[in-house]
Amino acid sequence: xxxxxxxxxxIKKDITVYATAGDCKTLLATARANNxxxxxxxxxxxxxxxxxxVVVLSSRQPMGMHLTEKEKTALKLAGKISRQQxxxxxxxxxxxxxxxxxxxxxxxxxxxxKF
Ligand code: FES
Numbered sequence: 001x002x003x004x005x006x007x008x009x010x011i012k013k014d015i016t017v018y019a020t021a022g023d024c025k026t027l028l029a030t031a032r033a034n035n036x037x038x039x040x041x042x043x044x045x046x047x048x049x050x051x052x053x054v055v056v057l058s059s060r061q062p063m064g065m066h067l068t069e070k071e072k073t074a075l076k077l078a079g080k081i082s083r084q085q086x087x088x089x090x091x092x093x094x095x096x097x098x099x100x101x102x103x104x105x106x107x108x109x110x111x112x113x114k115f
Pocket of ligand 1: 039040041042043044045046047048049050051074100101102103
C-alpha cells in the first residue's frame with residue numbers, strides 16, 4: 001500500500017488516498033478514481049497538461065522513476081525538466097521533481113503530489 005497525498009490550491013485541503021501496490025495505475029488514473037481535479041487532456045504523454053510535482057516521502061530509494069521518452073519530451077517542452085535532471089534520473093537514479101501524471105506509475109511508496 002502506498003499513500004498518495006494530493007495538494008493543490010484547487011482543493012480545500014490535502015487529500016490522501018491509498019494505492020494498492022501492483023495495480024500499475026498511473027497517477028492520473030489514481031487521481032481521477034478519487035475525483036481529484038488534476039488537469040489532463042491527451043492522457044498519452046504528449047500535451048504536458050498533467051504535469052505535477054512529485055515528492056517521495058519515504059527515506060528509501062525512490063521507485064517510480066522511469067521516464068518515458070514521451071514524458072521527457074513533454075516536460076522539456078513545458079520547461080519542467082532540464083537535460084541535467086534527465087541525466088541524473090537515468091544515470092544516478094535521482095528522480096526529477098516534475099512528472100506527467102498520465103505517465104507516472106504509482107509504486108509502493110508514499111508520495112506527495114502538488115498540482
Ligand atoms: S494528459 Fe497529456 S501529457 Fe498527460
